[in-house]
Amino acid sequence: xxxxxxxxxxxxxxxxxxxxxxxxxxxxxxxxxxxxxxxxxxxxxxxxxxxxxxxxxxxxxxxxxxxxxxxxxxxxxxxxxxxxxxxxxxxxxxxxxxxxxxxxxxxxxxxxxxxxxxxxxxxxxxxx
Amino acid sequence: xxxxxxxxxxxxxxxxxxxxxxxxxxxxxxxxxxxxxxxxxxxxxxxxxxxxxxxxxxxxxxxxxxxxxxxxxxxxxxxxxxxxxxxxxxxxxxxxxxxxxxxxxxxxxxxxxxxxxxxxxxxxxxxxxxxxxxxxxxxxxxxxxxxxxxxxxxxxxxxxxxxxxxxxxxxxxxxxxxxxxxxxxxxxxxxxxxxxxxxxxxxxxxxxxxxxxxxxxxxxxxxxxxxxxxxxxxxxxxxxxxxxxxxxxxxxxxxxxxxxxxxxxxxxxxxxxxxxxxxxxxxxxxxxxxxxxxxxxxxxxxxxxxxxxxxxxxxxxxxxxxxxxxxxxxxxxxxxxxxxxxxxxxxxxxxxxxxxxxxxxxxxxxxxxxxxxxxxxxxxxxxxxxxxxxxxxxxxxxxxxxxxxxxxxxxxxxxxxxxxxxxxxxxxxxxxxxxxxxx
Numbered sequence: 001x002x003x004x005x006x007x008x009x010x011x012x013x014x015x016x017x018x019x020x021x022x023x024x025x026x027x028x029x030x031x032x033x034x035x036x037x038x039x040x041x042x043x044x045x046x047x048x049x050x051x052x053x054x055x056x057x058x059x060x061x062x063x064x065x066x067x068x069x070x071x072x073x074x075x076x077x078x079x080x081x082x083x084x085x086x087x088x089x090x091x092x093x094x095x096x097x098x099x100x101x102x103x104x105x106x107x108x109x110x111x112x113x114x115x116x117x118x119x120x121x122x123x124x125x126x127x128x
Numbered sequence: 129x130x131x132x133x134x135x136x137x138x139x140x141x142x143x144x145x146x147x148x149x150x151x152x153x154x155x156x157x158x159x160x161x162x163x164x165x166x167x168x169x170x171x172x173x174x175x176x177x178x179x180x181x182x183x184x185x186x187x188x189x190x191x192x193x194x195x196x197x198x199x200x201x202x203x204x205x206x207x208x209x210x211x212x213x214x215x216x217x218x219x220x221x222x223x224x225x226x227x228x229x230x231x232x233x234x235x236x237x238x239x240x241x242x243x244x245x246x247x248x249x250x251x252x253x254x255x256x257x258x259x260x261x262x263x264x265x266x267x268x269x270x271x272x273x274x275x276x277x278x279x280x281x282x283x284x285x286x287x288x289x290x291x292x293x294x295x296x297x298x299x300x301x302x303x304x305x306x307x308x309x310x311x312x313x314x315x316x317x318x319x320x321x322x323x324x325x326x327x328x329x330x331x332x333x334x335x336x337x338x339x340x341x342x343x344x345x346x347x348x349x350x351x352x353x354x355x356x357x358x359x360x361x362x363x364x365x366x367x368x369x370x371x372x373x374x375x376x377x378x379x380x381x382x383x384x385x386x387x388x389x390x391x392x393x394x395x396x397x398x399x400x401x402x403x404x405x406x407x408x409x410x411x412x413x414x415x416x417x418x419x420x421x422x423x424x425x426x427x428x429x430x431x432x433x434x435x436x437x438x439x440x441x442x443x444x445x446x447x448x449x450x451x452x453x454x455x456x457x458x459x460x461x462x463x464x465x466x467x468x469x470x471x472x473x474x475x476x477x478x479x480x481x482x483x484x485x486x487x488x489x490x491x492x493x494x495x496x497x498x499x500x501x502x503x504x505x506x507x508x509x510x511x512x513x514x515x516x517x518x519x520x521x522x523x524x525x526x527x528x529x530x531x532x533x534x535x536x537x538x539x540x541x542x543x544x545x546x547x548x549x550x551x552x553x554x555x556x557x558x559x560x561x562x563x564x565x566x567x
Contacts, residue, residue, distance in 0.1 A: 041408060043408075046277055
């Protein structure tokens with residue numbers, strides 16, 4: 001069974017988003033990280049970039065593939081995880097914690113209603 | 129029977145699909161002068177006839193000219209060993225093999241080429257080569273645009289005008305602002321460079337042969353977080369400060385001077401080297417060295433996916449091939465010369481150009497336009513327009529240089545003269561005497 005966290009919501013492109021006060025923290029799921037294999041590079045958006053819900057947020061490259069990742073919510077990029085530049089493998093080790101990708105501010109919280117909760121996402125992945 | 133790729137019916141169906149009535153209508157957007165006049169080819173020739181015909185055509189080329197023509201492509205001596213090694217069957221292909229890792233020798237040669245380019249430019253990473261200096265300059269400009277997410281490029285007016293024309297063509301339909309301006313020192317950047325500038329593109333030695341320390345200009349670019357891009361003449365790097373020492377983020381140039389013959393249309397060689405943090409923004413391929421499970425050294429295509437494989441539509445650039453054979457020629461040339469040899473060749477160029485400058489400056493009515501420092505090329509102002517004088521010197525077997533009026537209006541009397549290590553004192557004297565006779 002795929003590992004999830006209860007407090008996050010999920011997209012069908014395998015991103016998660018968790019609200020932390022003023023910020024919405026975004027990462028990729030354990031399922032995505034496992035499918036990609038060892039991650040070698042992450043291209044992150046510029047601070048201040050304005051994104052639509054499911055707009056392109058960046059690119060993740062692994063030893064097997066390169067994949068775009070998308071913004072689960074409409075919002076503005078407040079922070080990008082600088083630590084990934086030196087050690088993108090953090091995502092493989094701790095995708096729901098230290099391996100976060102981007103934090104959004106001024107996000108549209110009603111967008112959360114379009115996303116899956118952990119249970120629904122587990123069912124979704126189970127059907128893949 | 130003639131080869132029939134498609135029937136009249138096929139053609140009608142295809143034209144109908146795109147809403148056209150005839151083939152002529154399809155080709156209407158091509159100017160008439162550029163359309164094929166006739167498809168009635170001459171009858172076929174036998175092999176001896178073809179051979180004779182091609183020799184006749186080749187005979188129309190000017191031969192044995194004494195070359196003082198440079199302007200980005202130079203008449204340097206090429207040791208016979210370059211061609212002898214290059215034409216070995218194991219090497220003789222222009223391409224990186226598609227099953228790259230099964231061709232360890234090819235990958236090793238590319239890796240060593242990259243290493244040589246890094247040492248020459250004083251930068252940390254080089255790609256496996258690009259088409260030529262001009263395309264390399266365009267690719268560097270686009271790297272700056274992608275990296276900074278800005279849309280303005282500032283280009284020195286004394287960057288090779290052919291490269292600038294290529295840059296304008298390639299960027300004509302992109303949402304970019306290309307500003308060309310004379311940039312001679314840090315102060316001349318005031319009011320030109322700003323926080324919207326993606327990259328500052330300068331050349332050293334510049335198109336007029338002047339040598340600069342671009343460090344202060346590049347420092348100013350860094351203050352505005354614009355990338356510093358330097359087009360350079362690789363042979364001159366044997367003698368002068370490297371792009372890395374001047375603070376360039378990207379160095380590029382034409383590699384022809386490293387063991388490749390002068391030839392109209394090439395093939396030539398674009399080289400590029402960057403600071404480490406720009407590796408992934410760099411187009412083309414990068415070969416890396418690693419060890420296998422048993423600790424043996426092996427080579428692999430470390431970066432290539434962006435162009436040809438898993439990223440396709442998101443590729444960094446449209447360049448996915450390289451000039452492997454030309455890059456190998458450059459590597460062999462540099463290996464034969466070594467660090468000391470390269471410096472000596474560069475010193476010979478400098479010394480011979482110094483003699484030519486002194487010789488030409490002494491002629492009545494001739495004037496050196498620039499004080500120096502220079503490398504192997506310089507501007508000389510003639511008493512009359514340069515174009516007809518150059519034409520008359522050609523009849524005497526002298527390619528005297530480039531009439532600068534062709535690219536720089538107002539410089540009709542200026543001649544750009546290049547003097548490589550191949551030019552003898554007697555040849556330089558002959559140029560001086562011929563110029564004196566015509567002036």
